[in-house]
Structure formats: C-alpha cells, structure tokens
Amino acid sequence: MSHTLGIRQAQKQKTRQALQDAALQLLEEQSLSSLGLREVTRAVGVAPTAFYRHFRSTADLGVALVEEALGSLHPMIRTTVSTAGDSAERIERAVELIARHVDAYPAHVRFIARERHGGVQPVREAIRDQLARFAEEVRAELAKDPVSAGWSDDDLLMLAHLYVDQMLSTASLFLETLDAPEDERARVAGLARRRLRLISLGRLHWNGG
Amino acid sequence: MSHTLGIRQAQKQKTRQALQDAALQLLEEQSLSSLGLREVTRAVGVAPTAFYRHFRSTADLGVALVEEALGSLHPMIRTTVSTAGDSAERIERAVELIARHVDAYPAHVRFIARERHGGVQPVREAIRDQLARFAEEVRAELAKDPVSAGWSDDDLLMLAHLYVDQMLSTASLFLETLDAPEDERARVAGLARRRLRLISLGRLHWNGG
DNA sequence: AATTCCAGAGAACAGTTGTTAACTGCATGG
DNA sequence: CCATGCAGTTAACAACTGTTCTCTGGAATT
Incomplete structure (x- = not known):
C-alpha cells in the first residue's frame, strides 16, 4: 500500500x-x-x-537517471518479444513499439546510448546490469517458443543480447530522425525490420552450436 | 613521393x-x-x-583522433571480409583480427566506442561518415560473393552495416577483457563467433526482401 | 505548544577553465 | 648573411568549478 x-x-x-x-x-x-x-x-x-x-x-545523478530511463522498460520488453503472432507481425510490432518509445522519451534514449560506453564507470555498470536483466527476460521469453527447442541456454542468451543490441541500435537511429522528414523515419523503420528479419532467419536455421 | x-x-x-x-x-x-x-x-x-x-x-582534436583511429583501418577491412576460405574460417579470421586490433590499439577502440554516440556533434559525424565508408567497402566485398546473387544493393548495405556494428560491438567486449583472465577472453571470442555464425545463417537463407 | 529535524539558502574558499595579447628564439628562404 | 615566418612561451583576464561552513524557516514529532 x-x-x-x-x-x-x-x-x-x-x-x-x-x-x-x-x-x-x-x-x-x-x-x-x-x-x-x-x-x-x-x-x-x-x-x-x-x-x-x-x-x-x-x-x-547519472545512476539515478539509468534507473529512471531503463527501470520502467521491463514490462514493455515482455510484450515486445511475446510469442503472439507470426514472425512478420512480431517484427512489425517490435519496431513500432521502439519508434513510439523514442518519440515519447527521446532524452532517455539519448542518455542511455551516450553513456553506455561513456566516461563515467558507475553509470556504465548500471546500464550494463540493466541491459543484462533485459537480455535475461528476453531469453526467458524466447525459451517458451517451440522454435527454441534444442537450443542451449547459452545460445539463447546470446540471441537475446543480439536482440537487445538491435533494439538499442534501432532506437538510436530513430533518435536521429526526430527532426527529419517522415520518409526518413520510414526508411529507418524498413531497415530495422529487415535486420530483425535476417536475424530471425538465422535463428530458424540455427544448427545448435 | x-x-x-x-x-x-x-x-x-x-x-x-x-x-x-x-x-x-x-x-x-x-x-x-x-x-x-x-x-x-x-x-x-x-x-x-x-x-x-x-x-x-x-x-x-577529436575529429583528428577519429581519422587516426579509423583511417588506418580500411586496408584491414578488406582482408577481414575477404571471400577466401569457407564460412567458419572467415568468421574465425575476423574475430581473431578484431582481438589483435583491440590488443594493439585499445585507446583507439575505446575512443570510437565512447564518442560514437558522445556529446560532441562534429566527432559523432566524423565517426558516422567513416563507418559508412567501411560499410560501403564491406558491401562491395560482399557483392563479389556468389551467395549474394539476387540481393539488392540496399539489402547488401543493410547486411554490411550489421557486420560493421558487430565488429564494433565485439571490439568493445574485448576491450573489457583486457585486464581479465584468459578464459574470459576466450568466452567473448566464442560469443562473437556464434553471433557472426547466426548472422551468416540468416544471410544464406535470405529470401530477397 | 514546545522542540527537533532538515531541505534549501548564502557566502566564501582555492583551484580550474578558455582566450587574448605581446614576447622570444630558431629554422627557413632570399 | 640577413630578414621573415612561425612554433612555443609568458602573463594576465574574467568566469567558472566543487566543496565547506553557517544559517533559516517551516514541517514533523512529542
């Protein structure tokens, strides 16, 4: 209460x-x-x-900002990689969700992208820890998918980190299109979809390390 | 002369x-x-x-450092993604080359990773331009490969950027293992290989947009 | 109602910053 | 050999930094 x-x-x-x-x-x-x-x-x-x-x-202050910027993102993650719908639908949904998030919290996204490899150690570590938590949640979600049969936990975590990195990379690209014409944003969205599609293809044909 | x-x-x-x-x-x-x-x-x-x-x-000064850190990397790029050898050999060679580069120029790698999304606009732009040149060279190299038959130039450039991003991400990971035990470095190398393998699998089964 | 607590104010500290100006000594080109 | 050019020096500037100590007014507690 x-x-x-x-x-x-x-x-x-x-x-x-x-x-x-x-x-x-x-x-x-x-x-x-x-x-x-x-x-x-x-x-x-x-x-x-x-x-x-x-x-x-x-x-x-920076560490507090990491909590503010990433802490509230966990519930969103689950719906992003939820197993509902086919592959194309999930990709479309994920890219859309990222775009909306960048629109809503551009300063948060910029901060994380900038300080992830920035010059302040405690902040870098805070971001790394939060992203590791994200990856762990994504891994848990991926494990539910029948496609993940035969995957080792280690390989699933690798794939999860790949998705998280893509999420950040895409968010950073959207950030640069905030004051750009609409067609530029559409181009970035298309690029992000193709990248996710290629990774998903690799996932489908993964032979198990 | x-x-x-x-x-x-x-x-x-x-x-x-x-x-x-x-x-x-x-x-x-x-x-x-x-x-x-x-x-x-x-x-x-x-x-x-x-x-x-x-x-x-x-x-x-920062812009000059970008030239120094990335300018000399172009010749290396070509050999990294050269079409010689089978897929596993190429991946092994690429990861090895990245590891050696991080060993030789850790400060350069740190600088690029840090300032790519850093707070100084001209430096960000200089890095973005150089990385775009890299991606263009990788694209040209990929185009030579028979696997790329049926690929549009746009898709090839997308894949090239994906490879460049992986290169940077991997380099950044190696950077953190510089004063870590040897097995930690081996773990990162293995992780990098699996990520590249997954992307290569996606590439093989790409249906053409 | 009296007392304690504490977020924020105010002033002062030594140390730092970027930038300007006028200089010095030495390599260069005539 | 002499005049010019220019990399680097010295001194000084107003402005800024993080941190300490002391103080105050009002909320919280008893």
Whole structure:
C-alpha cells in the first residue's frame, strides 16, 4: 500500500525530479562526464548546495537517471518479444513499439546510448546490469517458443543480447530522425525490420552450436 | 613521393602527435566533452597556448583522433571480409583480427566506442561518415560473393552495416577483457563467433526482401 | 505548544577553465 | 648573411568549478 507522503518528502521528491529533468535536458548537447553540479542547480533555479541533499555527485545523478530511463522498460520488453503472432507481425510490432518509445522519451534514449560506453564507470555498470536483466527476460521469453527447442541456454542468451543490441541500435537511429522528414523515419523503420528479419532467419536455421 | 620534412615541420608534427597521444590517454577515464585544453597541454609538458597552433578546439582534436583511429583501418577491412576460405574460417579470421586490433590499439577502440554516440556533434559525424565508408567497402566485398546473387544493393548495405556494428560491438567486449583472465577472453571470442555464425545463417537463407 | 529535524539558502574558499595579447628564439628562404 | 615566418612561451583576464561552513524557516514529532 502506498502511504501518502508528507508535505516535506513530497517537496523533496519534486526538487529531486526537477534536478533529474534538468540534467537530462542539459545532456542533449554534452556527456555526463562534463555535466557540472552548478550547471544543473542553475537550470532548476536552486542553490548549488541543495544538490547534495539529493545526490553525492553528478555520477550518482547519472545512476539515478539509468534507473529512471531503463527501470520502467521491463514490462514493455515482455510484450515486445511475446510469442503472439507470426514472425512478420512480431517484427512489425517490435519496431513500432521502439519508434513510439523514442518519440515519447527521446532524452532517455539519448542518455542511455551516450553513456553506455561513456566516461563515467558507475553509470556504465548500471546500464550494463540493466541491459543484462533485459537480455535475461528476453531469453526467458524466447525459451517458451517451440522454435527454441534444442537450443542451449547459452545460445539463447546470446540471441537475446543480439536482440537487445538491435533494439538499442534501432532506437538510436530513430533518435536521429526526430527532426527529419517522415520518409526518413520510414526508411529507418524498413531497415530495422529487415535486420530483425535476417536475424530471425538465422535463428530458424540455427544448427545448435 | 614523400618529401622529407624540414626540422621545423617535423617538430610541429611531433608535438601534434604528442597532443593526440596525451588526449587519447586522458580519454580513458572521461569523455571528449569534458576534456580540457589545458589538461592536454599539461600532460604533454607544453604551454596551453601552444594548443592553438594545432587545433581550434578539443572538438577539432577529436575529429583528428577519429581519422587516426579509423583511417588506418580500411586496408584491414578488406582482408577481414575477404571471400577466401569457407564460412567458419572467415568468421574465425575476423574475430581473431578484431582481438589483435583491440590488443594493439585499445585507446583507439575505446575512443570510437565512447564518442560514437558522445556529446560532441562534429566527432559523432566524423565517426558516422567513416563507418559508412567501411560499410560501403564491406558491401562491395560482399557483392563479389556468389551467395549474394539476387540481393539488392540496399539489402547488401543493410547486411554490411550489421557486420560493421558487430565488429564494433565485439571490439568493445574485448576491450573489457583486457585486464581479465584468459578464459574470459576466450568466452567473448566464442560469443562473437556464434553471433557472426547466426548472422551468416540468416544471410544464406535470405529470401530477397 | 514546545522542540527537533532538515531541505534549501548564502557566502566564501582555492583551484580550474578558455582566450587574448605581446614576447622570444630558431629554422627557413632570399 | 640577413630578414621573415612561425612554433612555443609568458602573463594576465574574467568566469567558472566543487566543496565547506553557517544559517533559516517551516514541517514533523512529542
């Protein structure tokens, strides 16, 4: 049960969220590695020292952003690779879902793509861990599919990671088409579908390592 | 013919290279977006203002690093996807070549992986352009293979980009095993081989869009 | 109603940054 | 041999950074 927060805790969470939102916006044109604590507080309109009430450092802020950006994605994953429908339908559904997600949370997608290999170790690790959880869920979902008969767990995990990577790569491509003409977005969608189709073909003919 | 540089030009190129080397080393623990000009000159042991004799800004330095890191890779690409040998041999050769490259130029690999989606636009664009050139060369090489009969140029380019992405992804994985035990490296190599094998299987059964 | 707690403000700190200007010494070309 | 060019130096600038300490006002607790 969710206990209603006091005025005090509520206000604190509000400022904290404001800091995260401001950071996410500032990170459109730079990396977390160069994000300054004062820069963030200035954008929110709060004293620099208030930052420490919420985060130890900007790296700590970054880890919180990873949770925000990826934590809410887990339920979506399951429906994305759900075994319902034939292969073409599933691919179409997945690409569509990715496109919508990029539209809804472009800053989140940019942040993850940028910091996955970025210059701040704790953030890299947080992203790696979350993506590993994703891959594990995808693997579990793939295992339900009769196509996966004869597959080792290791091979299934390999395939799951391949799908997760494709998801991120596709999201990153969609990100670049956000302020591009519609036909450019359609081209990316077509490209993503063909890539998934090729991987699915390889999956169908997998001989088992 | 290569005209011998004067003492002057030679010394200039030497410091320029020193700046690039120092930057590359400093970028192991941060992103280009936070790399300071003074930081670089201090590491080289040269006055901050000397920087301007070589680069307009650190972003400019970054673009030069892209050339250095990726420019020399083109000849290697051709042999990597050359049509010699059967599928398993080609995959083995490719993974081996990537592993050796990561061993030889870890800082280069880290830089490209980090800045491909990094916070400095000109650098992102430079990397994107170079990778597009790679993909184009891979496409040309793939086109020679009889397996590619019936493939459209567009589909071949899609496959080529898939291979290039795999190359980068694998290199990034090898990078993380640089100070890890040998069996960890072997595990990554095996993973990379299986991923390439799955893609190659998809390629063999491609029905043509 | 009195007391404690704590998110945020304010001021000050030493250290850093990019950029400008005027300079020096040495390799170069006439 | 002398004049020019130019890589690198020195000094100084305003602006910015993260962090510490002290303080305040109002919510939370008793």
